Amino acid sequence: MILPEPSTSATHAAGDVVPFSTAMRAWALISLQTFGGPAGQIAVMQRHLVDERRWIGQRRFLHALNYCMLLPGPEAQQLAVYVGWLLNGIRGGLLAGSLFVLPGLVTLLALSAVYVGFGDTAAVTAVFAGLAPAVVAIVAQAVWRVGSRALTNPVLVGVAVTAFLALAAFGVPFPVVVLGAGAVGWTVHRWRPALMIGSGGHGGADTGPAPLIPDDALHHDRPSARRFGVILAVGLVAWLAPVAVVAAVTGGDSVFTRQGTFFAGTAVITFGGAYAVLAFVAQRAVEHYGWLSATDMVRGLALAETTPGPLIMVVQFVAFLGAFHHAGTMNPWVAGVVASLLTTWVTFVPSFLFVLLGAPSIERLRGNRALSAALTGITAAVVGVIANLGLYFAVHTFFDRTRPIDAGPWHLQLPEPGTLRPVPVAIAVTAALLVFAAKWSVLRVLGVCALLGVAAGVVRGMLT
Numbered sequence: 001m002i003l004p005e006p007s008t009s010a011t012h013a014a015g016d017v018v019p020f021s022t023a024m025r026a027w028a029l030i031s032l033q034t035f036g037g038p039a040g041q042i043a044v045m046q047r048h049l050v051d052e053r054r055w056i057g058q059r060r061f062l063h064a065l066n067y068c069m070l071l072p073g074p075e076a077q078q079l080a081v082y083v084g085w086l087l088n089g090i091r092g093g094l095l096a097g098s099l100f101v102l103p104g105l106v107t108l109l110a111l112s113a114v115y116v117g118f119g120d121t122a123a124v125t126a127v128f129a130g131l132a133p134a135v136v137a138i139v140a141q142a143v144w145r146v147g148s149r150a151l152t153n154p155v156l157v158g159v160a161v162t163a164f165l166a167l168a169a170f171g172v173p174f175p176v177v178v179l180g181a182g183a184v185g186w187t188v189h190r191w192r193p194a195l196m197i198g199s200g201g202h203g204g205a206d207t208g209p210a211p212l213i214p215d216d217a218l219h220h221d222r223p224s225a226r227r228f229g230v231i232l233a234v235g236l237v238a239w240l241a242p243v244a245v246v247a248a249v250t251g252g253d254s255v256f257t258r259q260g261t262f263f264a265g266t267a268v269i270t271f272g273g274a275y276a277v278l279a280f281v282a283q284r285a286v287e288h289y290g291w292l293s294a295t296d297m298v299r300g301l302a303l304a305e306t307t308p309g310p311l312i313m314v315v316q317f318v319a320f321l322g323a324f325h326h327a328g329t330m331n332p333w334v335a336g337v338v339a340s341l342l343t344t345w346v347t348f349v350p351s352f353l354f355v356l357l358g359a360p361s362i363e364r365l366r367g368n369r370a371l372s373a374a375l376t377g378i379t380a381a382v383v384g385v386i387a388n389l390g391l392y393f394a395v396h397t398f399f400d401r402t403r404p405i406d407a408g409p410w411h412l413q414l415p416e417p418g419t420l421r422p423v424p425v426a427i428a429v430t431a432a433l434l435v436f437a438a439k440w441s442v443l444r445v446l447g448v449c450a451l452l453g454v455a456a457g458v459v460r461g462m463l464t
Helices: 008-014 020-031 037-052 059-068 075-116 124-148 154-168 174-191 226-248 255-266 274-288 296-306 309-324 332-358 367-398 422-437 442-463
Strands: 404-409 410-415
Touching: 020 037, 020 059, 020 075, 020 309, 037 059, 037 174, 059 075, 059 332, 059 422, 075 124, 075 296, 075 309, 075 332, 075 410, 124 154, 124 296, 124 309, 124 367, 154 174, 174 274, 174 367, 174 442, 226 255, 226 332, 255 274, 255 309, 274 296, 274 309, 274 367, 296 309, 296 367, 309 332, 367 410, 367 422
Parallel strands: none
Antiparallel strands: 404 410
16 A cells, blocks of 8 residues: 655644554554564565555665664564654554564464473474474574674674683673673774774665655654653553562562563663574573573574564563473463563563654764764674574584583583484584575575474384
């Protein structure tokens, strides 16, 4: 549907650039096509909003994307919130961001239940035996993609390598790595500014079809202390009230309270996308809290790769399994659902809050070179963080057993060479060829590898 160009006065009076019902249908359609990670999700919004409906121009779309790249959290979902706010005000931002998450929430909740109920059956085990190695190849592709854009000089390469070693060999906490990389970026900018000029990838070229709605007709609020205070107060209450209620009802040491506080904390440090923070989530959820196994974590990521919406939705799977296995006196299925919904809530509410708080005044941050330099350092570190995630998944997928090394500053997990599993290695090599050489989509690669896992299970069954 193509809308006629609205008058500026009527648009601002109504608060909607497009009819709210029309926007709702558009965001619902977009939400069902958000496969393929943030790049694919952004491409879907580009096609629907810029190219086909022409509700927003290319320059404004990229400008909004640049804003969201500054924030912790899933940038594609935040971009939906931002564009929804431009078109229909605060209720438009809430609508767009919620619909962006909803299909993935419902789908992964169902898949989590299926996994818990049938994950030990031969057929399901065989499918995951093929999916897990594919995830290793997909993470490797993420390292390559982010690294090719972010590591534009030796200093940034050094930041990435240091971040990888800090996590993989010395057990440095993820937040410390992120903050340290930001400090390095800021410091180097003061010494050699040219070294901290990011490669971008989201330039301001005014390409693409001309929008039907002019920029000055898009919704905007004047920044004010009152607006900021109201949104902050309402947002913080909405974000943390469910955790407080859960703590009051189930106790401060319950699995629900622990998950609520943990995932609320991770929501504000997810710079660099889901892959960057998942290494931290996996380490804490598996090794510290014991909510699930490393194998479960890899399988959960494989499931999240096959569902629409942000990849960080995998935390819902983590919460479901953790609550199911630590439900106490509660029905484990009810516990899993409650934990999934609570975790999804505390993970995504900050994204709405960040965008709606900063949107009116974020223009002032665009020219801040020191902030851009710090973010360039963080982006470089993200390459090392994702590489560490890939190593974590590879070790637990390709080997049956590992042994911890804790000697002085060293804190790492080494695989036992005699427990190497040749079938997952072969499937991972196949997935890598399909991803890197054949340029196949993530869904196609996962489908082929699932079939390979089933075939390997059938052969193994015939030989035993």
